[in-house]
Amino acid sequence: xxxxxxxxxxxxxQGYSVAVVTNQSxxxxxLYSEADFHALMEWMKGELIAFGTEIDAYYFCPxxxxxxxxxxxxxxxxxxxxxxxxxxxxxxxxxxxAASFLIGDKETDxxxxxxxxxxxxxxxxxxxxxxxRQVVLTLR
Numbered sequence: 001x002x003x004x005x006x007x008x009x010x011x012x013x014q015g016y017s018v019a020v021v022t023n024q025s026x027x028x029x030x031l032y033s034e035a036d037f038h039a040l041m042e043w044m045k046g047e048l049i050a051f052g053t054e055i056d057a058y059y060f061c062p063x064x065x066x067x068x069x070x071x072x073x074x075x076x077x078x079x080x081x082x083x084x085x086x087x088x089x090x091x092x093x094x095x096x097x098a099a100s101f102l103i104g105d106k107e108t109d110x111x112x113x114x115x116x117x118x119x120x121x122x123x124x125x126x127x128x129x130x131x132x133r134q135v136v137l138t139l140r
């Protein structure tokens with residue numbers, strides 16, 4: 001996403017914690033492993049640190065209720081549009097759900113935000129930094 005690193009840095013500068021919450025059914029389907037996913041997150045963390053910012057936490061759901069290998073086939077509370085990952089992030093980061101928000105690129109992201117009691121905003125394209133600035137302005 002254009003200006004994603006800048007957006008993360010700006011949000012953190014505004015006092016927000018930044019967490020990634022992501023469905024990763026590719027793990028459950030055997031397309032890649034949990035270790036592969038963690039390696040990607042570690043690479044991303046390194047890139048962000050080199051830029052001068054960071055993500056506070058990341059959460060992922062490898063499950064799918066139908067299309068997954070046996071050990072990952074389940075209807076869990078963490079797979080968006082359910083709110084489990086968002087609620088866990090709020091708890092872990094000592095957040096306030098009323099002051100929290102989620103930016104997502106799918107309707108299921110907004111459904112998960114609503115189920116968690118947080119504002120949800122649909123990002124389509126363009127500068128993520130500009131989008132985040134607009135979101136924060138609407139919350140003030």
